[in-house]
Amino acid sequence: xxxxxxxxxxxxxxxxxxxxxxxxxxxxxxxxxxxxxxxxxxxxxxxxxxxxxxxxxxxxxxxxxxxxxxxxxxxxxxxxxxxxxxxxxxxxxxxxxxxxxxxxxxxxxxxxxxxxxxxxxxxxxxxxxxxxxxxxxxxxxxxxxxxxxxxxxxxxxxxxxxxxxxxxxxxxxxxxxxxxxxxxxxxxxxxxxxxxxxxxxxxxxxxxxxxxxxxxxxxxxxxxxxxxxxxxxxxxxxxxxxxxxxxxxxxxxxxxxxxxxxxxxxxxxxxxxxxxxxxxxxxxxxxxxxxxxxxxxxxxxxxxxxxxxxxxxxxxxxxxxxxxxxxxxxxxxxxxxxxxxxxxxxxxxxxxxxxxxxxxxxxxxxxxxxxxxxxxxxxxxxxxxxxxxxxxxxxxxxxxxxxxxxxxxxxxxxxxxxxxxxxxxxxxxxxxxx
Numbered sequence: 001x002x003x004x005x006x007x008x009x010x011x012x013x014x015x016x017x018x019x020x021x022x023x024x025x026x027x028x029x030x031x032x033x034x035x036x037x038x039x040x041x042x043x044x045x046x047x048x049x050x051x052x053x054x055x056x057x058x059x060x061x062x063x064x065x066x067x068x069x070x071x072x073x074x075x076x077x078x079x080x081x082x083x084x085x086x087x088x089x090x091x092x093x094x095x096x097x098x099x100x101x102x103x104x105x106x107x108x109x110x111x112x113x114x115x116x117x118x119x120x121x122x123x124x125x126x127x128x129x130x131x132x133x134x135x136x137x138x139x140x141x142x143x144x145x146x147x148x149x150x151x152x153x154x155x156x157x158x159x160x161x162x163x164x165x166x167x168x169x170x171x172x173x174x175x176x177x178x179x180x181x182x183x184x185x186x187x188x189x190x191x192x193x194x195x196x197x198x199x200x201x202x203x204x205x206x207x208x209x210x211x212x213x214x215x216x217x218x219x220x221x222x223x224x225x226x227x228x229x230x231x232x233x234x235x236x237x238x239x240x241x242x243x244x245x246x247x248x249x250x251x252x253x254x255x256x257x258x259x260x261x262x263x264x265x266x267x268x269x270x271x272x273x274x275x276x277x278x279x280x281x282x283x284x285x286x287x288x289x290x291x292x293x294x295x296x297x298x299x300x301x302x303x304x305x306x307x308x309x310x311x312x313x314x315x316x317x318x319x320x321x322x323x324x325x326x327x328x329x330x331x332x333x334x335x336x337x338x339x340x341x342x343x344x345x346x347x348x349x350x351x352x353x354x355x356x357x358x359x360x361x362x363x364x365x366x367x368x369x370x371x372x373x374x375x376x377x378x379x380x381x382x383x384x385x386x387x388x389x390x391x392x393x394x395x396x397x398x399x400x401x402x403x404x405x406x407x408x409x410x411x412x413x414x415x416x417x418x419x420x421x422x423x424x425x426x427x428x429x430x431x432x433x434x
Contacts, residue, residue, distance in 0.1 A: 047091035048084075048350060048362055050076070050119050051111030055126040058099025065124040067286075067331070068145055069094060071339030072122035074326040079347060085362070086354045090347070093117060101129030112137050119367050120144070121346050122339040131157060135169060140368040142349070143342020145335065149434040152178055158371050160338045161308055162386040164395060174394045178434055180213075183400045183425040184279070184306050185221040191417060192276050194250035196224045200240060200264060201255040202232040210255040213432050218253075220428060235260065241267035250276045258284060262292050265299035275302055277406075282307035285334035289407050303407040304416075305334075308384045311405045311415045312337040319380040341379035348377075384420055399426045 054069040056062060076090045084090055093115050097103035108130035111117050120134065123144030131150035134141055135157060143160045144151060149172035151159035157167070165173045172178060188194040197218045201211035211227065218225050226247045228240045241264065244252065252268075252275050254261060265278065278299055285305045286292075293300040312334055314320045323340045324332065346367070353366035376385035384401045403420035405413040417423045 047089045049091045049093060049115055049117045050121050050346060051107075051115065051117040052092060052094045052121055053097055053104065053107045053111065053123050053125055054094065055099040055124065056096040058126045060099065060126060063286075063288075063331070064283075065099075065126070065145075067333040067335030068122035068124040068143075068339030068342065070330045071323070071327070071336035071341075072143075072343040074323075074330060074336075075340045075343035075347075078322075078326045079343075085347060085350050088354070090350075097125055097127075099126035101127045104128060105130045105133065108133055112139050118350070118362055118364055119346055122342040124335070124339075132169070138364055138368065140349075140364060140371055142346045142367075142371065143338065145338070149173070149178070152434070156368055158388060160342055160383070160386070162388055164387075164389045164391050166390050166392065172434055176433060177394070177431045179394045179429040179431055180217070181398055181400050181425075181427040181429050182217045182221050183402055183427045185218050185223065186425045186427055187306070187402055187404065187417070187423070188251055188277060188279070189221055189223070192250070194223070194276055196226065196247065196249050197251040197253060198226040198228055198244050198247065198249040199253050199255070200228045200230070202235070202260070203229050204232045207232075207255040213430075214253050214255070216430055216432075220430060230260075235263070237264045237267035238270060240264065241271045241273045244268065244275070245271055245273035252278045254280075258292060262296065265293050265296035265303075268299045269296045274298065277304040278302045279304050279306070281305065282309070282334045282338075285312070285405070285413065287332045287412065289412075290409065297409070301407060301409055305405050305407075305413065307334060307403045308401070308420075309334060309338050309341065310382050310403060310420060311413055313405070313413045314415055317381060319382050323382070337382060341382045344379045344382075345377060394431070395429050397426055397428050399424055401425075 052069050052072055055065040058065060073092060076092050080089050093111055095107035095111055097107045104125055104127055112134065120139060120141040121143060123141055126147065128148050128150040131154050135154035138156055141157045146159040146161060151157045152163055152165045153167060153172040154169050155167050199211045199214050201207040215225050215227060226249055228243060230236060230240055256264065280303060285307060289300060289303065310317060310320060312320060312332055315324065323337055327336060349367045349370035350362040352370055353362035357366055371388065376387050378385045401421055401424040404416040404423065406416050408414050
């Protein structure tokens with residue numbers, strides 16, 4: 001399979017799961033239900049072992065998945081320098097699954113069966129083939145990036161975006177359907193008066209499917225929608241850009257990979273197409289924008305991003321400042337900040353467990369019970385509060401809060417519309433198949 005073809009598939013899968021999970025399960029308040037704890041062997045004296053599985057050498061490229069791992073490792077390094085968890089060091093075992101299902105199963109076998117890790121943390125993989133094995137072993141997987149439907153399917157798996165789905169191990173979501181809200185489109189309509197939006201995709205099934213999902217959400221919010229499709233093998237971005245200019249679109253959404261986005265932006269600059277916002281997602285919320293979009297200064301400065309975690313450039317926030325200080329020498333990105341938050345999440349669970357079970361330390365079962373206890377988690381303000389419920393029926397509407405930032409040359413990603421926990425919308429939830 002060609003390299004960029006696979007890149008589109010993973011980007012689209014990530015976007016679709018972000019759309020569904022982030023929209024329906026990060027709330028300022030909620031009711032909760034509990035579930036049984038996982039079974040596992042006791043972890044006694046010695047370091048607490050955690051595993052991090054990353055598709056570091058996947059066909060998508062080296063930078064695509066490494067952010068969560070880097071953030072989590074930075075957190076554990078700082079934690080150990082400060083004495084660990086009640087005097088016990090956290091021993092981190094990383095594994096690169098190569099972006100394949102075979103590699104993923106091998107990583108899980110090594111970490112779960114051989115290393116006997118207490119938990120997996122900050123998982124970011126192209127093909128989570130071993131998710132059923134992790135779930136069956138009762139190993140909590142904490143703060144993973146939901147590329148694919150595993151985190152909406154299996155118990156003991158806890159994505160960084162939370163979940164409302166039953167997660168019984170059968171079909172993902174509710175009878176094979178996931179649900180996502182329209183808050184992103186509502187935001188631009190409310191804050192910027194946007195009325196016309198363009199959706200650009202490849203003539204490739206995954207890309208086109210995600211474009212249909214975005215189009216559905218935009219129309220539900222009353223937008224006039226312009227759809228544009230380019231040939232994957234020989235994309236004519238200049239023709240698309242010219243049509244965007246003629247149509248007078250306020251916003252541009254896409255189902256493209258980073259390379260395609262950069263080429264589209266360059267074409268928009270070439271033809272003089274100006275928009276209120278070229279909207280991207282948390283996976284592209286990185287500090288390499290100037291490099292990635294070096295040929296498109298105007299379009300680059302119209303890039304906006306939305307997500308469910310605090311802008312990693314909000315240096316005035318103490319938790320962000322600590323993250324950035326610990327990350328010195330490592331690439332900064334929103335996924336790295338979310339990996340840091342995932343490591344913090346495990347640490348808070350393990351601290352509770354070691355104090356409750358001093359003789360056995362933190363077991364898989366105890367850590368899992370902490371995740372299931374029904375309390376929102378915000379990682380010292382880095383996350384819009386994450387919730388896990390197990391609803392028998394999907395929600396029709398949800399209140400969802402957004403983190404929003406805009407790229408500015410010389411400043412980087414600048415937070416917009418105030419604190420993310422007050423930038424909230426009550427919006428309908430739309431069904432889609434993963």
